[in-house]
Amino acid sequence: MTAVTEPDVTIDSRGATCPGPLMDLIGKVKSLDPGTVVELQTSERNSTTDVPEWLEKAGHDLLEIEERDDHWNIYLEVD
Amino acid sequence: MHRIAIVGGGTGGTVLANRLASELRRELEAGEVEVRLITADPNHVYKPTFLYVPFGEKTVDDATRPIEELVDRRVTLTVDEVTGVDTERNRLSFADRTTSLHYDQLVLATGATLAPETVPGLAEGGHHFYGPDGAERLRDELADFTEGHLVLSVVGVPHMCPAAPVEFTLMVDDWLRERGRREAVDITYTYPINRAHGLESIADWATDLFAERDINLETFFNVDEVDPDAELIETVEGDELGYDLLVAIPPHRGSDLVTDAGLGEDGWVDVDRHTLEATAADDVYAIGDVADVPTSKAGSVAHYEAGVVADRLASRARGETPTATYDGKTVCFLEAGMDEATFIEFAYGEEPYVREPSKPLHWAKLGYNESYWLTARGLL
Numbered sequence A: 001m002t003a004v005t006e007p008d009v010t011i012d013s014r015g016a017t018c019p020g021p022l023m024d025l026i027g028k029v030k031s032l033d034p035g036t037v038v039e040l041q042t043s044e045r046n047s048t049t050d051v052p053e054w055l056e057k058a059g060h061d062l063l064e065i066e067e068r069d070d071h072w073n074i075y076l077e078v079d
Numbered sequence B: 001m002h003r004i005a006i007v008g009g010g011t012g013g014t015v016l017a018n019r020l021a022s023e024l025r026r027e028l029e030a031g032e033v034e035v036r037l038i039t040a041d042p043n044h045v046y047k048p049t050f051l052y053v054p055f056g057e058k059t060v061d062d063a064t065r066p067i068e069e070l071v072d073r074r075v076t077l078t079v080d081e082v083t084g085v086d087t088e089r090n091r092l093s094f095a096d097r098t099t100s101l102h103y104d105q106l107v108l109a110t111g112a113t114l115a116p117e118t119v120p121g122l123a124e125g126g127h128h129f130y131g132p133d134g135a136e137r138l139r140d141e142l143a144d145f146t147e148g149h150l151v152l153s154v155v156g157v158p159h160m161c162p163a164a165p166v167e168f169t170l171m172v173d174d175w176l177r178e179r180g181r182r183e184a185v186d187i188t189y190t191y192p193i194n195r196a197h198g199l200e201s202i203a204d205w206a207t208d209l210f211a212e213r214d215i216n217l218e219t220f221f222n223v224d225e226v227d228p229d230a231e232l233i234e235t236v237e238g239d240e241l242g243y244d245l246l247v248a249i250p251p252h253r254g255s256d257l258v259t260d261a262g263l264g265e266d267g268w269v270d271v272d273r274h275t276l277e278a279t280a281a282d283d284v285y286a287i288g289d290v291a292d293v294p295t296s297k298a299g300s301v302a303h304y305e306a307g308v309v310a311d312r313l314a315s316r317a318r319g320e321t322p323t324a325t326y327d328g329k330t331v332c333f334l335e336a337g338m339d340e341a342t343f344i345e346f347a348y349g350e351e352p353y354v355r356e357p358s359k360p361l362h363w364a365k366l367g368y369n370e371s372y373w374l375t376a377r378g379l380l
C-alpha cells in the first residue's frame, strides 16, 4: 500500500455511527471521477471492515487505513 | 411574556405542545408564558397507518385527524408554513405574511421529506407506502399483481421507521401466501450495506426469516438509477436487477428551513444527542425525524424526545436550569407477517434483543396504533 499525503477529497464522518460513514462515502463516490483519491475520516470501528468490503464489491481501490488517536483515515482511489 | 414556538404538528410537535400545556398550566393561565404550535397541515397524520394501506387493512383516512381536535386549548394553534428561521434575532417568517414572529425558545419538529426525485427514474418506476398517495397507488397495484418479481429496495438511509421495509417484505410474503399466489411471485429485498438492516440483531433476525420464507436478499445494493421502461435497477456497485413491481423506500431529506438557517446539512438539525439543543444556535431545539441523533427516525423517538424537551423548556421558562436528558430510548413493534409481530427496545449504544414473533404482539401493535390518538393528546 502506498502512503497517501494529499487526498483530492476529504469526507469527515467522525462522530457518525454505523452505517453513517459508509453511506457518506457511497453518496459521495457516485459524483467523483475515476482516479480521485478520497480520505474518509471515521470514528466507527466497523468502518475499517465495512468500507474495504464495499470497495472490493464496487471495484474501487483501497489505498491505506491510518489509525489516529480518536479516529481512522481510510484512503481510497475511485475506479 | 415568555414565548415558546413549536414548528410542526406531527407526532413530536403535538406531544410536546400538549405536555407543555400541562407542565406550564399555571404560567399559561397567568399569561406569563405562550405555547404556540405552528403547523403547515390542518390535519395531523399518523404515518404508521400507511404500512397497512397497501394490504387493504386501513385507509388513508384512518391516518388523519384535524390537528385542532388533538391540541390542548391552552396551546395557541397557527396553521401556516414557516419559511424562515432567523436564529440571530429569534424570529420566524412565513410565506404569505410580512410580519414575523418572535420566540424566546424554538423547537423544530418538521419531520422528514421524501426525495424520490434524487434518483433518476425512481419516481416513475417505483412505488412506495411512505405517504398517502403512494400507499393508495401501491394498494391498487398490489391488488392486480398476481405473478412476477416483486423487489423491495431500501434506496435511502436514513429513512423513517427503519423497521418498515422488513415488515412490508414479511407481510407481502404472507399476504401472497394467503391468496395462493406466492408460488408465482419471486420476492427480493435489497439493502445498501453488507447486511439486511443497520442494526445487527435485526439484520440477523431478518436474514434467517427471509431464508425460511424463500425471500432473496441482496446487500451492498445502492440504487444508482431506475429504468422504468426496461423495469431494471442499476446499482452504484455495477449490478442490475429486473423487476415487475418495485416497492422502494425513497431517499429522505430534512427541511430547507434547517439548511437555510445554517442549522445542519441535508436539512437535519445538528443537536446535542442528550439535550437536543441545536449546536449552531442558542434557544433552538429539534425533536423527531428532523433532529440528527444516532437512533431511528421513529415516532417513539419523537415522543420520548418531546418529553425531555418539554421538561427543559418548562425549566427555562421558569428561570431554572434544565436537567432532563434523552438517553436514546427507542421502542419499535415489528410485524413479522399478517398476524404476528415482535418488539424491540434500545438506547444509545445498545443492540436490541429481538423476541420470538407472536400473535399477542401483533395485536399489541394494532392496539397501540388505535390508542395513538390518546398519546398525541398527551393522555398516554
Ligand SMILES: Cc1cc2nc3c(=O)[nH]c(=O)nc-3n(C[C@H](O)[C@H](O)[C@H](O)COP(=O)(O)OP(=O)(O)OC[C@H]3O[C@@H](n4cnc5c(N)ncnc54)[C@H](O)[C@@H]3O)c2cc1C
Binding pocket: B007, B008, B009, B010, B011, B012, B013, B038, B039, B040, B041, B044, B045, B046, B047, B048, B049, B050, B051, B080, B081, B082, B083, B109, B110, B111, B112, B129, B130, B131, B160, B161, B164, B255, B257, B287, B288, B289, B290, B297, B298, B299, B300, B301, B302, B331, B332, B333
Ligand atoms: C410507513 C411508515 C410506518 C411507520 N411506522 C412506525 C412505527 O411503527 N413506529 C414508529 O415509532 N414510527 C413509525 N414511523 C415513523 C414515524 O411516523 C415518524 O418517525 C414520526 O412521524 C416523526 O414525527 P415528527 O414529529 O418528527 O414528524 P412528522 O410526524 O412527520 O410531522 C412533521 C410535521 O411538520 C409539519 N411541517 C413541516 N414543515 C413545516 C413548515 N415549514 N412549517 C410548518 N409546519 C411544517 C408537517 O406538516 C407535519 O405536520 C413510520 C413512518 C412511516 C412512513
